Amino acid sequence: YLQDWLLKAGMRSDEQIADVHTEVFAHEFQLPHDNARAMLIYTIFQEVATRIHYTRLADVVRREGGCPALEKVLSLVAVDEAAHADFFRRVFETYLEFDRHEALGALYEVIRNFQMPAVDLLFDGKQRSARVKELNIFDESIFYGTVVNPILDKLGVTKQEMKVYARRERAN
DSSP states (O other), X not given: OHHHHHHHTTSSOXXXXXXXXXXXXXXXXXXXXXXXXXXXXXXXXXXXXXXXHHHHHHHHHHHTTOOHHHHHHHHHXXXXXXXXXXXXXXXXXXXXXXXXXXXXXXXXXXXXXXXXXXXXXXXXXXXXXXXXXXXXXXXXHHIXXXXXXXXXXXXXXXXXXXXXXXXXXXXX
Protein backbone atom coordinates (compact mmCIF):
# COMPACT_ATOMS: atom_id res chain seq x y z
CA TYR A 1 0.00 0.00 0.00
CA LEU A 2 2.49 2.59 1.16
CA GLN A 3 4.92 1.87 -1.64
CA ASP A 4 2.11 2.35 -4.18
CA TRP A 5 1.15 5.68 -2.63
CA LEU A 6 4.76 6.87 -2.60
CA LEU A 7 5.09 6.08 -6.29
CA LYS A 8 1.72 7.48 -7.41
CA ALA A 9 2.13 10.63 -5.33
CA GLY A 10 5.56 11.24 -6.82
CA MET A 11 7.16 11.09 -3.39
CA ARG A 12 9.55 8.34 -4.49
CA SER A 13 10.76 7.05 -7.84
CA ASP A 14 10.93 3.42 -8.91
CA GLU A 15 14.71 3.66 -8.45
CA GLN A 16 14.38 4.97 -4.88
CA ILE A 17 11.96 2.18 -3.99
CA ALA A 18 14.36 -0.34 -5.52
CA ASP A 19 17.22 1.16 -3.49
CA VAL A 20 15.26 0.70 -0.26
CA HIS A 21 14.49 -2.92 -1.18
CA THR A 22 18.15 -3.52 -1.98
CA GLU A 23 19.21 -1.93 1.30
CA VAL A 24 16.73 -3.94 3.38
CA PHE A 25 17.73 -7.22 1.75
CA ALA A 26 21.43 -6.40 2.01
CA HIS A 27 21.22 -6.82 5.78
CA GLU A 28 20.25 -10.08 7.34
CA PHE A 29 17.73 -9.58 10.10
CA GLN A 30 19.29 -10.75 13.32
CA LEU A 31 16.69 -12.30 15.57
CA PRO A 32 16.66 -10.30 18.79
CA HIS A 33 15.92 -13.42 20.85
CA ASP A 34 17.05 -17.01 20.62
CA ASN A 35 13.82 -18.79 21.48
CA ALA A 36 10.34 -19.06 19.99
CA ARG A 37 8.54 -17.79 23.08
CA ALA A 38 10.52 -14.54 23.21
CA MET A 39 10.24 -14.07 19.44
CA LEU A 40 6.47 -14.48 19.69
CA ILE A 41 6.37 -11.76 22.34
CA TYR A 42 8.71 -9.57 20.30
CA THR A 43 6.37 -9.94 17.33
CA ILE A 44 3.39 -8.82 19.42
CA PHE A 45 5.25 -5.69 20.51
CA GLN A 46 6.59 -4.99 17.03
CA GLU A 47 3.13 -5.30 15.46
CA VAL A 48 1.52 -3.01 18.05
CA ALA A 49 4.39 -0.53 17.80
CA THR A 50 4.06 -0.49 14.02
CA ARG A 51 0.32 0.13 14.32
CA ILE A 52 1.07 3.06 16.61
CA HIS A 53 3.67 4.38 14.15
CA TYR A 54 1.21 4.37 11.25
CA THR A 55 -1.65 5.80 13.31
CA ARG A 56 0.47 8.64 14.65
CA LEU A 57 2.03 9.27 11.23
CA ALA A 58 -1.50 9.71 9.85
CA ASP A 59 -2.05 12.32 12.59
CA VAL A 60 1.09 14.16 11.42
CA VAL A 61 -0.15 14.06 7.82
CA ARG A 62 -3.51 15.54 8.91
CA ARG A 63 -1.81 18.29 10.94
CA GLU A 64 0.37 19.22 7.98
CA GLY A 65 -2.45 19.73 5.51
CA GLY A 66 -3.64 16.22 4.92
CA CYS A 67 -3.64 13.75 2.09
CA PRO A 68 -6.74 11.54 2.08
CA ALA A 69 -5.06 8.80 0.04
CA LEU A 70 -2.06 8.57 2.37
CA GLU A 71 -4.25 8.74 5.45
CA LYS A 72 -6.35 5.84 4.09
CA VAL A 73 -3.25 3.77 3.29
CA LEU A 74 -1.83 4.37 6.77
CA SER A 75 -5.19 3.48 8.31
CA LEU A 76 -5.40 0.21 6.37
CA VAL A 77 -1.88 -0.80 7.30
CA ALA A 78 -2.52 0.06 10.97
CA VAL A 79 -5.62 -2.16 11.01
CA ASP A 80 -3.60 -4.99 9.47
CA GLU A 81 -0.87 -4.61 12.11
CA ALA A 82 -3.47 -4.65 14.89
CA ALA A 83 -4.93 -7.91 13.57
CA HIS A 84 -1.48 -9.52 13.50
CA ALA A 85 -0.73 -8.37 17.04
CA ASP A 86 -4.03 -9.74 18.31
CA PHE A 87 -3.38 -13.14 16.73
CA PHE A 88 0.11 -13.43 18.23
CA ARG A 89 -1.13 -12.19 21.62
CA ARG A 90 -3.74 -14.94 21.72
CA VAL A 91 -1.07 -17.53 20.90
CA PHE A 92 1.16 -16.18 23.69
CA GLU A 93 -1.71 -16.54 26.17
CA THR A 94 -1.20 -20.30 25.81
CA TYR A 95 2.36 -19.90 27.09
CA LEU A 96 1.01 -17.94 30.05
CA GLU A 97 -1.47 -20.72 30.82
CA PHE A 98 1.07 -23.53 30.76
CA ASP A 99 4.20 -21.93 32.22
CA ARG A 100 3.45 -18.47 33.53
CA HIS A 101 6.82 -18.07 35.25
CA GLU A 102 8.89 -18.73 32.10
CA ALA A 103 6.49 -16.75 29.94
CA LEU A 104 6.70 -13.72 32.23
CA GLY A 105 10.48 -13.94 32.31
CA ALA A 106 10.57 -13.86 28.51
CA LEU A 107 8.03 -11.02 28.47
CA TYR A 108 10.20 -8.96 30.80
CA GLU A 109 13.30 -9.61 28.68
CA VAL A 110 11.54 -8.49 25.49
CA ILE A 111 10.24 -5.30 27.09
CA ARG A 112 13.65 -4.47 28.52
CA ASN A 113 15.47 -4.88 25.19
CA PHE A 114 12.83 -3.92 22.64
CA GLN A 115 13.95 -2.10 19.50
CA MET A 116 12.15 -1.70 16.19
CA PRO A 117 13.83 -3.75 13.42
CA ALA A 118 14.18 -0.86 10.93
CA VAL A 119 16.80 0.77 13.13
CA ASP A 120 19.30 -1.90 12.10
CA LEU A 121 17.89 -2.93 8.71
CA LEU A 122 18.10 0.44 6.95
CA PHE A 123 21.35 2.29 6.34
CA ASP A 124 19.78 5.45 7.77
CA GLY A 125 17.79 3.68 10.50
CA LYS A 126 19.18 5.80 13.32
CA GLN A 127 18.35 9.03 11.45
CA ARG A 128 14.86 7.73 10.69
CA SER A 129 14.41 6.83 14.34
CA ALA A 130 15.50 10.33 15.38
CA ARG A 131 13.00 11.87 12.94
CA VAL A 132 10.23 9.63 14.29
CA LYS A 133 10.99 10.92 17.79
CA GLU A 134 11.17 14.51 16.57
CA LEU A 135 7.70 14.21 15.00
CA ASN A 136 6.39 12.68 18.25
CA ILE A 137 5.40 9.51 16.42
CA PHE A 138 7.23 7.08 18.68
CA ASP A 139 9.62 7.19 21.62
CA GLU A 140 10.14 5.38 24.92
CA SER A 141 7.23 7.13 26.63
CA ILE A 142 4.88 6.30 23.77
CA PHE A 143 6.21 2.73 23.76
CA TYR A 144 5.30 2.20 27.40
CA GLY A 145 2.02 4.12 27.29
CA THR A 146 0.56 2.77 24.05
CA VAL A 147 2.32 -0.55 23.56
CA VAL A 148 3.59 -2.13 26.79
CA ASN A 149 0.82 -1.14 29.20
CA PRO A 150 -2.10 -2.07 26.91
CA ILE A 151 -0.48 -5.42 26.04
CA LEU A 152 0.13 -6.22 29.71
CA ASP A 153 -3.50 -5.31 30.45
CA LYS A 154 -4.82 -7.55 27.64
CA LEU A 155 -2.63 -10.41 28.85
CA GLY A 156 -3.77 -9.96 32.43
CA VAL A 157 -0.20 -9.33 33.58
CA THR A 158 0.27 -6.85 36.39
CA LYS A 159 3.09 -4.36 36.74
CA GLN A 160 3.77 -5.99 40.10
CA GLU A 161 4.49 -9.30 38.33
CA MET A 162 6.93 -7.51 36.00
CA LYS A 163 8.64 -5.84 38.96
CA VAL A 164 9.52 -9.29 40.32
CA TYR A 165 11.61 -9.96 37.20
CA ALA A 166 13.21 -6.51 37.36
CA ARG A 167 14.27 -7.17 40.97
CA ARG A 168 15.67 -10.58 40.04
CA GLU A 169 17.73 -9.03 37.27
CA ARG A 170 19.14 -6.37 39.61
CA ALA A 171 20.03 -9.06 42.14
CA ASN A 172 22.05 -11.00 39.55
